[in-house]
Amino acid sequence: MIKYFTIEDLLKHYLQKKFHILLIANPDLAIAAFQALKAEREKRQALEEAVAVQAQQIAELKPKATYYDVVLKCKDAVNISVIAKDYGWSAQRMNEYLHKKGVQYKQFDILFSQIGISTFTS
Incomplete structure (x- = not known):
């Protein structure tokens, strides 16, 4: 069976190979890349935790807000x-x-x- 590749597939494959060669040839670049990846993951995790805390606070305050809305609208x-x-x-x-x-x-x-x-x- 013949498999056809798009230019995008070939370019992606080429860039991945080139990136792997660069990382092997330059360990400092590899270390910097992995440190950047680690920092990005830590930042994402911190943001996810902040969102979870805020969601919990919203859930806790929602009944209070509903109560105030009812009271303030009551003539x-x-x-x-x-x-x-x-x-x-x-x-x-x-x-x-x-x-x-x-x-x-x-x-x-x-x-x-x-x-x-x-x-x-x-």
């Missing part, structure tokens, strides 16, 4: 300090009371409502 939300003022309490005292009664729970240092959208914390 009927009333600030807890306004409600607490009606009872003569501070917002902090009102939040503590609601938390003790099981109406709110803490997540990400934010009080969430068991029923629906929670009130703002002050």
